[in-house]
Amino acid sequence: MNRRQKKVRKDASGRLKKLEQSEVRKRKERRGMGGIKKR
Structure with missing residues (x-):
């Protein structure tokens, strides 16, 4: 869910x-x- 929101907001x-x-x-x-997406 977060991944999709992030993509939409980025666009x-x-x-x-x-x-x-x-x-x-x-x-x-x-x-x-x-831990999965930590930079």
């Missing part, structure tokens, strides 16, 4: 990508799935 605007990444990273870490 909509690359500037929001940074903010989205931060939020997604926090959310993934909270869920415990940050």
Whole structure:
């Protein structure tokens, strides 16, 4: 689900990508799935 949202937001605007990444990273870490896509 996050992957799809990230792609859509990236297409909509690359500037929001940074903010989205931060939020997604926090959310993934909270869920415990940050190990899969952690940079």
